[in-house]
Amino acid sequence: MSNPATAPKRVAFGLTAASAAAMFALAPVPALAVPAGGYADLVETISPAVVYVEVTGKAQPVSDRQAIPNDQFMEEFMRRFGGRLPRPEDSRPMKGAGSGFVVAEEGLIVTNNHVIDNAQTVTVTLADGSVHDATVVGADPLTDIALLKVAADKPLPVVEFGSSEELRVGDEVIAMGSPFGLSGTVTSGIVSATSRNINSGPFDDFIQTDAAINRGNSGGPLFNAEGEVVGVNTAIYSPGGGSVGIGFAVPSDMVQKIVADLEDDGKITRxxxxxxxxxxxxxxxxxxxxxxxxxxxxxxxxxxxxxxxxxxxxxxxxxxxxxxxxxxxxxxxxxxxxxxxxxxxxxxxxxxxxxxxxxxxxxxxxxxxx
Structure with missing residues (x-):
């Protein structure tokens, strides 16, 4: 229940519709950026360029502490009820997943550096379900942007960058990606703030949005209402691990410069x-x-x-x-x-x-x- 002391005031105007029309010249209602039917047409156009990224890293051996080889009680428990304790010689292949989007028909894909960091293999699943091995063209840890390349037998659908500089707080945005492996997921919201510094690196200049972003959305695009990429979804504020309506994206103006530099020789020069x-x-x-x-x-x-x-x-x-x-x-x-x-x-x-x-x-x- 809201507190009456803090509830917003409601002011009642003693005018009937007729008298109000007589007294005031009604201004035309501005056209909304989002069609009355929602985002379906827009999503249908841009979603083919959004991809699912899976990575495997070097297997990590189980530590002696994790193995607990001398715990006789646990050994006996596992013997009676099935299974066994992990041994130091056991290994755990590192796996991860994220999102990305195609920026060139020949197979250039943008994602996050932290998605592919230390990866031994990278595979990309396109919107049509086809799976492709990917190579890392280059990556920039300081802005958390990476560029991948896949070999496709036909031109791939692409999306275009828009200007993040033109974004205003309150503008509508759409986030796309594969949260928790659920590829093709679409969420919407607004720009909550711009130029956010979250102390993650020397080039913090994030777009903050309340469009739901979860684990697996990393590297996916943040679109404006025209279907242009205005950011790359990168981080969330999440005390519990899920979306609480505070997500962050690297602005597209920065991403374009990084991508162009990586495409040139795979390295960033600053x-x-x-x-x-x-x-x-x-x-x-x-x-x-x-x-x-x-x-x-x-x-x-x-x-x-x-x-x-x-x-x-x-x-x-x-x-x-x-x-x-x-x-x-x-x-x-x-x-x-x-x-x-x-x-x-x-x-x-x-x-x-x-x-x-x-x-x-x-x-x-x-x-x-x-």
Whole structure:
């Protein structure tokens, strides 16, 4: 029962339909994005490009602790009632499953890195029921995106990317995939938030949705109402293991860049600046006459790094990088990473109350994360 003290107020207008029509010019009702009949026509068009991904990994031996070889009571119990305790020589092949979607007729498929991580074999089941061996073209753990390739004897149905930048909170979205192995599952909801940071990595910029996402949905597409892929379903907030209406998807604008880079040579190349950064504190912001949260502070500069060669110093407050406003740590991290090594970019900093513009030629981030 709702609490009367907190229940929303209901205001009754003392106007009949006739008097209301006489007093107000009724505005036309905007067309809804979802047809009155639901999503059936849209789903029928896009579902053939959504696939089921299964993986097997290296078998893991049972540990001595799991085996309990000297537990005579348990050995006798198993002897009498059937079965036996696991032995250290027993092995357990690792298996997993997820979802994906076809982005090129020749068989390129997008999924999550965590779906295929450490996999020895990968198989893809298409919407028509055909099963194909897949190879991993490349993967990017930092954004959790992977690209697969299957050999098909005919062009495969594909889906197109849309712009995640254009998404607004409240827009309708559709999630598709294979939760719990139930391929072809469709759920719908809205965009609950954009640019979410869930502290899963340096490039967190997730779309949050209340469309039901469960285990097995990983790697599946998040569609807008036009049938364009605006995200890749990646994570859920789930205290109990099931959907509670809080799911996260990697935005399509980021995915497209990663996929293009992986398709080129199977590797991701990212720019590297060579600094340690920290948030601009409220106290420091007051001293500088700025609002807290605007800009990040360079804490240290790596010797002989691109930052050092450009003349950046500890204490500099980064305001913009390559035209991108820098309000928080991930803004600078993403802006630098999305630039090509060897590319020159301008970085604007605040130093001792004065704004400076420096030019930096980025290095290669490969190997720096370690």
């Amino acid at each position: 720019g590297w600046l060579g600094v340690q950064i920290k948030p601009l504190s409220g106290e420091a912001a007051n001293v500088l006459g700025r609002e807290a949260g605007q800009g990040v502070v360079i804490e240290s500069v790596v010797a002989e790094s691109p930052a050092a060669e450009a003349g950046l110093r500890p204490g500099d407050v980064v305001l913009r990088f390559g035209g991108t406003e820098v309000d928080e740590l991930r803004d600078l991290t993403a802006a630098v990473a999305m630039n090509t090594p060897g590319e020159a970019a301008q970085i604007e900093v605040l130093r001792q109350g004065k704004e400076l513009t420096l030019e930096v030629t980025l290095g290669d981030r490969s190997g720096q994360d370690a």
